[in-house]
Amino acid sequence: MKNKKALLALEDGTIFHGTAFAGSGEAFGEVVFNTSMTGYQEILTDPSYRGQIVTMTYPLIGNYGVNPEDVESDRVQVEGFIVREYESVPSNWRSKQSLADYLDHQGILAIQGVDTRALTRHIRLAGAMKGAISTTDLNPESLAQKAADAPGLVGRDLVREVTRQEAFEWPEGRHAPLRVVAVDCGMKYNMARSLVQRGCTVTIVPAHTDADDIRAMKPDGILLSNGPGDPEPLTYVVETVRRLIPEFPIFGICLGHQILGLAFGGRTYKLKFGHRGSNHPVKNLATGKVEITAQNHGFCVDMDSIDDPEVEITHINLNDQTVEGLRHRRLPVFSVQYHPEAFPGPHDAGYLFDRFVESMNDENS
Amino acid sequence: MPKRTDISKIMIIGSGPIVISQACEFDYSGTQACKALKEEGYEIVLVNSNPATIMTDPEMADHTYIEPITPDMVAMIIERERPDALLPTLGGQTGLNTAVQVADLGVLDRFGVEMIGASAQVIKKAEDRDLFREAMASIGLRVPASGIARDMSSARRIAREIGYPLIVRPSFTLGGTGGGVAYNPEDLERWAAWGLDASLTHQIMLEESVIGWKEFELEVMRDGKDNVVIICSIENLDPMGIHTGDSITVAPAQTLTDREYQVMRDASIAVIREIGVDTGGSNIQFAVNPENGDMVVIEMNPRVSRSSALASKATGFPIAKIAAKLAVGYTLDELPNDITG
Numbered sequence: 001m002k003n004k005k006a007l008l009a010l011e012d013g014t015i016f017h018g019t020a021f022a023g024s025g026e027a028f029g030e031v032v033f034n035t036s037m038t039g040y041q042e043i044l045t046d047p048s049y050r051g052q053i054v055t056m057t058y059p060l061i062g063n064y065g066v067n068p069e070d071v072e073s074d075r076v077q078v079e080g081f082i083v084r085e086y087e088s089v090p091s092n093w094r095s096k097q098s099l100a101d102y103l104d105h106q107g108i109l110a111i112q113g114v115d116t117r118a119l120t121r122h123i124r125l126a127g128a129m130k131g132a133i134s135t136t137d138l139n140p141e142s143l144a145q146k147a148a149d150a151p152g153l154v155g156r157d158l159v160r161e162v163t164r165q166e167a168f169e170w171p172e173g174r175h176a177p178l179r180v181v182a183v184d185c186g187m188k189y190n191m192a193r194s195l196v197q198r199g200c201t202v203t204i205v206p207a208h209t210d211a212d213d214i215r216a217m218k219p220d221g222i223l224l225s226n227g228p229g230d231p232e233p234l235t236y237v238v239e240t241v242r243r244l245i246p247e248f249p250i251f252g253i254c255l256g257h258q259i260l261g262l263a264f265g266g267r268t269y270k271l272k273f274g275h276r277g278s279n280h281p282v283k284n285l286a287t288g289k290v291e292i293t294a295q296n297h298g299f300c301v302d303m304d305s306i307d308d309p310e311v312e313i314t315h316i317n318l319n320d321q322t323v324e325g326l327r328h329r330r331l332p333v334f335s336v337q338y339h340p341e342a343f344p345g346p347h348d349a350g351y352l353f354d355r356f357v358e359s360m361n362d363e364n365s
Numbered sequence: 366m367p368k369r370t371d372i373s374k375i376m377i378i379g380s381g382p383i384v385i386s387q388a389c390e391f392d393y394s395g396t397q398a399c400k401a402l403k404e405e406g407y408e409i410v411l412v413n414s415n416p417a418t419i420m421t422d423p424e425m426a427d428h429t430y431i432e433p434i435t436p437d438m439v440a441m442i443i444e445r446e447r448p449d450a451l452l453p454t455l456g457g458q459t460g461l462n463t464a465v466q467v468a469d470l471g472v473l474d475r476f477g478v479e480m481i482g483a484s485a486q487v488i489k490k491a492e493d494r495d496l497f498r499e500a501m502a503s504i505g506l507r508v509p510a511s512g513i514a515r516d517m518s519s520a521r522r523i524a525r526e527i528g529y530p531l532i533v534r535p536s537f538t539l540g541g542t543g544g545g546v547a548y549n550p551e552d553l554e555r556w557a558a559w560g561l562d563a564s565l566t567h568q569i570m571l572e573e574s575v576i577g578w579k580e581f582e583l584e585v586m587r588d589g590k591d592n593v594v595i596i597c598s599i600e601n602l603d604p605m606g607i608h609t610g611d612s613i614t615v616a617p618a619q620t621l622t623d624r625e626y627q628v629m630r631d632a633s634i635a636v637i638r639e640i641g642v643d644t645g646g647s648n649i650q651f652a653v654n655p656e657n658g659d660m661v662v663i664e665m666n667p668r669v670s671r672s673s674a675l676a677s678k679a680t681g682f683p684i685a686k687i688a689a690k691l692a693v694g695y696t697l698d699e700l701p702n703d704i705t706g
Contacts, residue, residue, distance in 0.1 A: 036623070037598075037617045038617075038618075038621060038622060038623040038626045039622070039623030041622070041623075042623060058617075060619070063619045063620050064619075064620050064621065064622050067622070069624070070622055070623070070624055090620075091619075091620040091655075092620050092621070092622060092625075093654075093655055093656060093657055093658045094622065094658065278623070281594075281698070283698055288590060289590065289591070289592060290592045290594075290697060290698045292594060292595075318698055342627065343623070343624070344623035344627075345623070345627070346627060346630060347627055347630075347631055
C-alpha cells in the first residue's frame with residue numbers, strides 16, 4: 001500500500017503528483033496550508049479541520065512520530081494530508097508509533113512528494129479552493145472535476161458533524177468552584193484542560209443545546225468553542241448566544257468568536273486563503289503588546305457590520321490587519337479569533353483564560 | 366515608539382581578529398548594525414583591530430579606529446569621541462568582554478556613555494557561572510547538577526548524588542587543564558585524584574554530564590516594551606559533547622513535538638527576561654535527555670552569536686540589523702520584515 005502513486009487535483013485544474021504514505025482511495029475537501037513547524041498531531045486531530053485537506057508548509061513531517069498525549073480530539077479530523085517529505089524514522093522519547101501507521105489505522109489518505117511550496121503559493125495567489133487526492137483515479141481531468149463537484153465550506157454546517165450528541169462532564173476538575181458550560185462546535189481538548197487548570201468544572205454541551213437548557217445548568221460562564229467551516233449557517237447557535245449575552249460571562253474562541261460577532265448583529269466573510277499556523281503576530285490594542293498566536297480560520301468577522309457602539313475591537317493581526325478580538329464595553333463578553341489554548345502553538349495568550357476566570361469571579365462577588 | 370533622539374553618537378566594538386568561535390559572523394553582524402544605525406541618522410564610532418573586515422571599510426562608520434580592542438584603547442577613543450552610547454552586543458565575545466571591562470574602569474560613567482542593548486550587570490549575570498545558576502533556579506529552570514569537593518570522600522558522596530556519567534573539573538589550575546569524564550566509580554577515583562592534585566586550591570567541581578543528550582538552541586529577541594519573539598530554533602545533529610562549532614546544525618529543530626518545543630520557548634522567554642537583556646538578540650542553549658525528555662539550560666549568550674548568522678539566513682530575519690534598531694528605541698511590531706513585508 002505504501003508509495004502508491006497519488007494525484008492531487010484542484011478545482012481549477014491544477015495538478016500535483018505525489019505518492020501515498022498512508023491510506024488509499026480518495027479524499028475531498030478545501031485545500032488549506034498550515035505554517036506551523038511543529039504540532040502535526042494536534043493539527044490532524046483538531047475538529048476545526050473537518051472538511052479540509054491540510055498541507056504543511058514545513059517540508060519534513062513525521063520526525064517525532066506520534067504519541068498518545070498530543071491529541072485534540074478522539075480521532076484524526078482532516079479529510080486528507082499533504083506533505084513535501086514524510087520521515088519514516090521518528091526520533092523522540094515519547095513517540096509510540098510512526099505517523100504513517102497512525103494515519104493508516106484511521107483510514108486517512110496522506111500523500112508526500114508534492115511541491116508544497118508551489119501549492120501554497122498557488123492557494124495564496126488564486127485563493128482557497130476545493131481539491132481531491134486519489135490513489136485510484138489518476139486521470140487529471142476526471143479528478144479535477146470531482147474536486148469541483150465536491151461540497152465547499154461556504155454555507156455548509158460542518159459543526160453538526162463534529163459536535164457531541166450528549167452533554168459531557170470533563171473528567172478532571174469536577175469539584176472545582178467555577179462551572180463553565182462549553183458549547184461544543186468542535187472543541188479542542190486543550191480548551192477544557194486550560195479551564196480545569198484555572199479552577200473550573202467544564203461541562204461540554206452539544207452545539208444545538210438551547211439557551212434555556214444552558215441556563216438550567218447554572219453556569220458561571222460560557223465558552224464558545226472553535227469549530228470547522230462557515231459560521232453563517234449556524235443560526236441556531238447564534239440565536240442561543242444572542243439570548244445568553246446579557247446574562248453570563250462569555251468567552252468565544254475562533255468559530256466561537258465569529259458566532260459572537262454574528263450574535264452582536266454582524267456579518268462574517270471568507271478570507272482569501274485563511275490563517276493557519278503557530279506564528280501569527282497579534283497586537284493587543286489595550287496594552288500595545290504583541291502576542292505570537294496559533295490560528296486556524298478561513299472566515300473573519302466584519303467589524304463594520306456591527307452597529308452596536310458598545311462592541312469594540314481589542315486585537316488585530318499584524319500581518320494583514322484583520323480583526324483578531326472583540327469585546328463588549330460593559331458586559332463581561334469577549335472573544336478572540338486565534339487560539340489561546342495553543343496546542344499546537346505558543347502560550348503567549350493564556351492570559352485570556354485568566355481574564356475569563358476573573359470575569360466569572362467578578363460576576364459572582 | 367519612535368527612535369531615541371537623546372542620543373546621536375553611538376560606539377560599536379567589533380570583534381577583532383578572526384579566531385576559532387569568532388570568525389566572519391561578527392563582521393556580518395557589526396556591518397549590519399553600522400548600516401542600520403547610519404540609516405537612522407546616527408553618527409557611528411567603530412573600533413576594530415581587523416582591517417580585513419567589511420565593517421572597517423571607510424563608508425561603514427563615520428569614525429573608524431583600527432586599533433587594538435583593549436579596555437585602555439577603547440577608553441581613550443571614548444574620551445576623544447565622547448559617544449552618547451556604547452552598543453556592545455554585536456561584536457561577539459570580545460566586544461562584550463571589552464565593554465564590561467571599560468564599564469568596570471568607570472570610563473562610561475565618567476564620560477556619560479550609556480550601554481545600550483545590554484548593561485554590564487546583565488552581561489555579568491549571563492556570563493558568571495554562579496550568578497547564572499542562581500538566576501535559572503529563580504525561574505524554575507534546571508541547569509546540570511554540580512557540587513564542589515575538597516577530598517575524595519566528598520567527591521564520592523557528590524558523585525552518588527549526581528549519578529554517572531559526570532564531569533570532573535579541577536578549580537584554579539595553571540593554564541586550564543580541562544576536565545575528565547567519569548562514567549563509573551573507578552573512573553571517578555582516577556579523575557578526582559588527578560583533579561584534586563591539579564587544582565591549586567585542592568578542589569574540584571563535579572558536574573552532571575549531558576554527553577549524548579540532544580542539543581538545541583533558540584534565537585530570541587526582545588524589545589524595550591518587553592515583546593519577545595523567537596526567531597528560530599536550531600537542533601544540532603551531533604549531540605552534546607561535540608562542540609556546536611564542529612557540529613552540523615539545522616534550523617528549525619527537527620525532533621521536538623510542539624508540546625516540548627513550547628516548553629523550551631517559554632523557558633527562553635523567561636531566561637531573556639530574568640537575565641534582563643533590554644533589547645536585542647540572545648542565544649539560549651538547551652540539552653534534552655533522549656531517554657526521558659529531561660531538559661537543562663546549558664548557557665545563554667546575551668548578544669548576537671555564531672548561530673545568529675545561520676538563523677538570519679535560514680529565516681530571512683536580519684537579527685543584527687533588527688537588534689541595532691531595537692537598541693535605539695524601536696519596538697518589534699514597528700519593524701517590518703524585509704521579506705514578508
